[in-house]
Amino acid sequence: MAAIYAGMDGEELQEAGSRPEALTNWAFQALREEMKKRNLDWPGKDMLLPSETPPREATEEPGNRPVVLRKYRDMPAAFVEKSVLDASGIECFLQDDN
Numbered sequence: 654m655a656a657i658y659a660g661m662d663g664e665e666l667q668e669a670g671s672r673p674e675a676l677t678n679w680a681f682q683a684l685r686e687e688m689k690k691r692n693l694d695w696p697g698k699d700m701l702l703p704s705e706t707p708p709r710e711a712t713e714e715p716g717n718r719p720v721v722l723r724k725y726r727d728m729p730a731a732f733v734e735k736s737v738l739d740a741s742g743i744e745c746f747l748q749d750d751n
Contacts, residue, residue: 654683663693673697678704719746 658666670684673696681702688695722745725731731747738745 654680655687658683658687663691666691666693667695670695670697673700678702
């Protein structure tokens, strides 16, 4: 990872560090070292390693509840339509895929 980050320009590093919580510990440490070498500021500068970060309490917002779009008798049709939604960037899941 250190070699990959060393080959990136400052803007690419900023993009890589825009979501530090999504990085593995190893990637996070390598990114932190490269950012420090280049004296770049980023959101993860003072963060704990991702594995050391305590889990956040889930909060439920009104209007952010799952919505049943359709019920299926056969799973193949459900999987096809789920894949279409996934490909469109719409978060979805099948409630009982057994």
